[in-house]
Amino acid sequence: MTTSFEKTPGWLDWYAGPSRPEFRLPDGAVDAHCHVFGPGAEFPYAPERKYTPCDASKDQLFALRDHLGFARNVVVQATCHGADNTAMVDALRASGGLARGVATLRPDVTDAQVRELHGAGVRGVRFNFVKRLVDAAPKQDLLDIVEKIAPYGWHVVVYFEAADLADLRDFFLSIPVPLVIDHMGRPDTAKDPDGPDFEAFLNFMRARPDIWCKVTCPERLSVSGPPALDGEQRAYRDVVPFARRVVEEFPDRVLWGTDWPHPNLTDHMPDDGLLVDFVPHIAPTPELRRKLLVDNPMRLYWPDAD
Numbered sequence: 490m491t492t493s494f495e496k497t498p499g500w501l502d503w504y505a506g507p508s509r510p511e512f513r514l515p516d517g518a519v520d521a522h523c524h525v526f527g528p529g530a531e532f533p534y535a536p537e538r539k540y541t542p543c544d545a546s547k548d549q550l551f552a553l554r555d556h557l558g559f560a561r562n563v564v565v566q567a568t569c570h571g572a573d574n575t576a577m578v579d580a581l582r583a584s585g586g587l588a589r590g591v592a593t594l595r596p597d598v599t600d601a602q603v604r605e606l607h608g609a610g611v612r613g614v615r616f617n618f619v620k621r622l623v624d625a626a627p628k629q630d631l632l633d634i635v636e637k638i639a640p641y642g643w644h645v646v647v648y649f650e651a652a653d654l655a656d657l658r659d660f661f662l663s664i665p666v667p668l669v670i671d672h673m674g675r676p677d678t679a680k681d682p683d684g685p686d687f688e689a690f691l692n693f694m695r696a697r698p699d700i701w702c703k704v705t706c707p708e709r710l711s712v713s714g715p716p717a718l719d720g721e722q723r724a725y726r727d728v729v730p731f732a733r734r735v736v737e738e739f740p741d742r743v744l745w746g747t748d749w750p751h752p753n754l755t756d757h758m759p760d761d762g763l764l765v766d767f768v769p770h771i772a773p774t775p776e777l778r779r780k781l782l783v784d785n786p787m788r789l790y791w792p793d794a795d
C-alpha cells in the first residue's frame with residue numbers, strides 16, 4: 490500500500506537549484522545538522538507529528554552535499570518521523586560511512602536496538618523541548634534513555650527555545666553525557682547579544698566543558714534579514730554577533746550545518762549556497778572555520794577516522 494501525505498499548508502518547499510557557494514569549504518567539511526524526510530510513500534511520517542513536510546530524500550541530500558562541497562553529513566531525526574528512525578538509518582547505511590545520525594528514542598528501547606543503531610552510525614539521541622513540535626516527555630523517561638545510550642559513548646542533542654532555558658538548565662546539567670545544543674538555544678536576536686539573556690545562554694555553556702553548540706539556523710533566528718536569496722552576501726546580519734560570540738569563546742565545541750530541507754519555514758526558503766557563504770562571517774579566521782566545519786564534527790562523530 491502506498492501512503493500519500495499532504496504537506497502542511499503554508500510550508501515552503503526546499504530551494505531547488507541552490508547557488509554554488511563563493512566561500513570554498515575546507516576539505517573534509519561536515520554538514521552537522523540536516524534531515525531526510527521520507528519519501529513518505531516509502532518511509533511514512535509519524536501519526537503523532539505536528540507537521541507534514543515535503544519529501545526530501547537521502548539522494549537529494551547527498552546531491553546537495555556534493556554541490557555545496559561538504560564531505561559528510563550528520564542526519565538528525567526530525568519530529569515528523571517521531572521515534573521511527575528508519576528513513577534516517579536508511580540514509581546512513583546508503584552513505585558509505587559518510588553520514589552519522591542522531592536518533593529519537595522511546596524509553597522502552599532495548600539494548601539490542603541501540604546497538605543496531607550504533608552499528609548503522611547513530612551517535613546521539615535528540616530531546617526536543619520546542620512546544621510547537623512535540624508534547625512534553627517526562628524527564629524520567631529521558632533519563633532512562635540516557636542510561637541506555639551512555640555505554641555507547643553517545644551524546645544528547647537538545648532543542649529548546651531561549652525562554653525555556655532557565656527551567657531546563659538544572660535538568661540538562663543532570664544529564665551525565667555530552668550535550669549538543671541545537672541552533673544556539675534559539676536566542677531572540679532582536680535583543681542585545683551582549684545582554685543578560687544571551688549571557689545566560691553563554692553561562693550555561695560555561696557550566697561544563699562537554700556542552701557543544703550548533704551555531705546554525707540564521708534563517709530561523711533572523712528578525713531583520715535580509716534573506717539568503719538572489720545572491721545576497723550580507724544575509725541575516727542580525728544573527729552574526731550571536732553566533733560569533735559563541736564561536737570565539739568556544740572554538741572547540743561549535744558545529745555548523747545547513748538544516749536542509751529547512752522544515753517549518755513559511756516566510757522564505759534560503760538558497761543553501763548563500764547559507765554556506767554566511768559561515769565566514771561567524772568564523773572569521775581559517776583556523777576557526779577548520780575547527781567549526783572539520784575538526785569539531787570529526788571529533789564528535791568520527792573520532793576513529795584518520
Ligand SMILES: O=C(O)/C=C(\CC(=O)C(=O)O)C(=O)O
Nearest residue numbers: 566567568569622748752753
Ligand atoms: O530543523 C530543525 O532543526 C528545526 C525544526 C524542526 C525540527 O527540529 C523537528 O521537526 O524535529 C523547527 O524548528 O521547526
